[in-house]
Amino acid sequence: MVNEDSGPIRSYSRTWSEIEEMLANAEDRLDQWKNWYEQCRKKGDLDGMKESARNHKALQGVVKTLKWTLGEEGIGTPLE
DSSP states (O other), X not given: OEETTTXXXXXXXXXXXXXXXXXXXXXXXXXXXXXHHHHHHHHTOXXXXXXXXXXXXXXXXHHHHHHXXXXXXXXXXXXX
């Protein structure tokens, strides 16, 4: 939901454990996309390779953002 005057309405109600769980899920999915890419590569499935590479790259950004949110040492801004 967006408030037209001040932008999105945020509850700030996520717990650190919810964020940690989301990170673990994102890292699992990252591995799944990498494995799917390898399977597609072996079969010569170029469309599957493109889709898995695109999703893998997107999840790398999610993982970096969650690690940054948690203040993980060595993680710079997710914008770079």
